[in-house]
Amino acid sequence: MSECMRQINPDVVPAFPITPSTQVIEDFSQFVADGKVDTEIITVESEHSAMSACIGAAAAGGRVMTATSSAGMALMWEMLYVASSMRQPIVMTLINRAMSAPINIHADHSDSMGARDAGWIQLYAENNQEAYDNLIMAIKIAENMDVRLPVMVCMDGFIISHCVQTMQLEDTEKIRLFVGEFASTYPVLDTENPASWGALDLQDYYMEHKRAQHMAMKNAKNVIKKVSGEFADIFGRKYELFESYQLEDAERVIIAINSVCGEIKEVIDERREKGDRVGLLKIRSFRPFPYEEIAAALEGVKIVTVLDRSESMGAYGPLFTEIRTALFNAPQKPMVYNRIFGLGGRELFMSDIHDIFEENKTYLETNRVEKMFDYLKVRGG
Amino acid sequence: MPSLQEMAKKDGAFAGGHRMCAGCPVPIFTKMLTRVTDGYEIVAGNATGCLEVASSIFPYSAWKIPWIHTAFENVSASMSGVETMYRVLKKKGKITKPYKFIAMGGDGGTYDIGLQSLSGAMERGHDLVYICYDNGAYMNTGVQRSSATPMGASTTTTPKGEQSFGRQGTRKDLTRIMVAHNIGYVAQASIHNPVDLSEKLKKAIELDGPAFINLLSPCIPGWKIAPDLAVEVARLGVETKYWPMYEVIDGEYKINYTPEKDIPVSEWMFLQGRFKHLQKPEYKDVVDAFQQEVDRNWNWLVRQAEAVKLLSTEAKN
Ligand SMILES: Cc1ncc(C[n+]2csc(CCOP(=O)(O)OP(=O)(O)O)c2C)c(N)n1
Ligand code: SF4
Numbered sequence A: 001m002s003e004c005m006r007q008i009n010p011d012v013v014p015a016f017p018i019t020p021s022t023q024v025i026e027d028f029s030q031f032v033a034d035g036k037v038d039t040e041i042i043t044v045e046s047e048h049s050a051m052s053a054c055i056g057a058a059a060a061g062g063r064v065m066t067a068t069s070s071a072g073m074a075l076m077w078e079m080l081y082v083a084s085s086m087r088q089p090i091v092m093t094l095i096n097r098a099m100s101a102p103i104n105i106h107a108d109h110s111d112s113m114g115a116r117d118a119g120w121i122q123l124y125a126e127n128n129q130e131a132y133d134n135l136i137m138a139i140k141i142a143e144n145m146d147v148r149l150p151v152m153v154c155m156d157g158f159i160i161s162h163c164v165q166t167m168q169l170e171d172t173e174k175i176r177l178f179v180g181e182f183a184s185t186y187p188v189l190d191t192e193n194p195a196s197w198g199a200l201d202l203q204d205y206y207m208e209h210k211r212a213q214h215m216a217m218k219n220a221k222n223v224i225k226k227v228s229g230e231f232a233d234i235f236g237r238k239y240e241l242f243e244s245y246q247l248e249d250a251e252r253v254i255i256a257i258n259s260v261c262g263e264i265k266e267v268i269d270e271r272r273e274k275g276d277r278v279g280l281l282k283i284r285s286f287r288p289f290p291y292e293e294i295a296a297a298l299e300g301v302k303i304v305t306v307l308d309r310s311e312s313m314g315a316y317g318p319l320f321t322e323i324r325t326a327l328f329n330a331p332q333k334p335m336v337y338n339r340i341f342g343l344g345g346r347e348l349f350m351s352d353i354h355d356i357f358e359e360n361k362t363y364l365e366t367n368r369v370e371k372m373f374d375y376l377k378v379r380g381g
Numbered sequence B: 001m002p003s004l005q006e007m008a009k010k011d012g013a014f015a016g017g018h019r020m021c022a023g024c025p026v027p028i029f030t031k032m033l034t035r036v037t038d039g040y041e042i043v044a045g046n047a048t049g050c051l052e053v054a055s056s057i058f059p060y061s062a063w064k065i066p067w068i069h070t071a072f073e074n075v076s077a078s079m080s081g082v083e084t085m086y087r088v089l090k091k092k093g094k095i096t097k098p099y100k101f102i103a104m105g106g107d108g109g110t111y112d113i114g115l116q117s118l119s120g121a122m123e124r125g126h127d128l129v130y131i132c133y134d135n136g137a138y139m140n141t142g143v144q145r146s147s148a149t150p151m152g153a154s155t156t157t158t159p160k161g162e163q164s165f166g167r168q169g170t171r172k173d174l175t176r177i178m179v180a181h182n183i184g185y186v187a188q189a190s191i192h193n194p195v196d197l198s199e200k201l202k203k204a205i206e207l208d209g210p211a212f213i214n215l216l217s218p219c220i221p222g223w224k225i226a227p228d229l230a231v232e233v234a235r236l237g238v239e240t241k242y243w244p245m246y247e248v249i250d251g252e253y254k255i256n257y258t259p260e261k262d263i264p265v266s267e268w269m270f271l272q273g274r275f276k277h278l279q280k281p282e283y284k285d286v287v288d289a290f291q292q293e294v295d296r297n298w299n300w301l302v303r304q305a306e307a308v309k310l311l312s313t314e315a316k317n
């Protein structure tokens, strides 16, 4: 991700270290120290200040990036909302890590899922290539004049962030051409046309401003598609709002996010060889959430297992609630149920994924979902 | 340095029509921001608090210069971002004019919740002037105590009561904490003395690097004083040595004003409703402790200033 940031060459990067995103900032600091970028780093004293400085710098009129994880993003919480409400196109790498307590440095999605209502576009990635590509596209999506919203580029801590994978690095010039020049809107540094940013906004205007934000998020769906199309034309890798893997004729489908999708695909390949009609729907854009598109993609599917790598205590997992909402108006609703897995980095092996497909096979055959909600691979259950 | 009359003719940063209380002295300094020095574009940031809330009720704004507010505890950090972007765009040739940056916050946003981000920004060395208007409590939210609230003051979270004389313990000395950041300019000023204040503002703005000014700013409802008394109460705060006017330039202390008479601090206190209950004889020890604290601080300050004088005569010898 730091290499990608070097290629993008943002103006300002305020940042604070936290495992597992520290290395992004360390490596990038070296690029600054070696004069490989024009960027100024602000080595702030906390993540709250990191996001505050991001907002100030972006409002001043330039391109701003940062990176964080877990507790770091939790400390930014208040400012995440301010960033999106001030419509600042900040791009942040979020290396997903479990929230404390107990303190744990490994992957789950409790950090980003908790921020799902903060008004940020959220893009997820299965592997390093996708994370790299998403980061490049995020700049263009965020800065689009119909959007002007911050983007969180999410990937699993350690599993992806600290994993050596072969991937295609693109030519720096091509990337810079693709992302283009930053265009500012009412920059704070324009003293000829002084603007006031961050006014008190009461009952008489607040709701209109919130609705405008919602509209920008709706626009983002088309802009993500458009930018992904342009990216495919230039770099050859094609992305949608979600990935459909062996969905066309699938009867039994898993829906999941991020790195686990790699293993799920392998299991599907094995099972497909034996004629088992299974498939995967992998979320890329969680905000905005493509409800209609997902419902259409699931037409003909008979049962759906939604895997959540975070939970909302006392409720279903966040991905599950979205999927069920998407399916509610579908003419033929598949059976759908929820499993929580992988909290704090607990592994899900290929054999476990085979077990999921065995279980939903039984559910389908008996036409009954025995357990709507359960944990996978947990003691004492 | 322009005279006050000349200054008043220049374009101010802050328009009338804001919604600060009648008699609030805070606009005295905000109007000055663009008047004390020529040759710079001024950009300001604000922490949440009275000034921010009363100056920017959408769709109106009292600010005639670029102004940004993002939250309560982080004006130093968000202005660090603005200032850094300025340096980048200047390096790239996208901006050519010289700029200066001002961050403003109340005592709550500065002594308390914003102390960390202030400390970070000052330590990192941004070219930023921080002005704290100290009115001794969270006024915007209804007079709750802060760590700048003086001992014995009755606030809504340290009310006087059957078992309490109000705020316990002594206030934090933020100015000294800022001196410990080894920045080029730290000063205390008072809203009643615009000449001294404008000189300090000019020094702080013209300095290349971080500077901090702590400004005594009485509050009409919070201190329970008449709307025409803010300036007078500030003046007496300085005369009784509650609020010494001094500056610390590159670590060297200089007292800017030494009161001629020894006026007991109780004269300042009892002008204000928030201390009125302390007039009861049973609270004499509280008032005495307050006086001792004022004396201790003043004497400490005198020693610092004398040490500087001593060192400079030694250097000459
Ligand atoms: C994180 C956060 N906590 C609390 C508040 C509520 N709040 C807003 S302004 C304020 C007090 C401001 O006090 P001070 O900084 O002294 O400024 P004054 O109102 O006295 O001018 C408080 C408590 C807030 N806006 N944000
Ligand atoms: S409450 Fe106090 S500080 Fe706030 S506007 Fe009124 S007088 Fe000024």
Ligand SMILES: [Mg+2]
Pocket: B106, B107, B108, B133, B134, B135, B136, B137, B138, B139
């Ligand atoms: Mg205050």
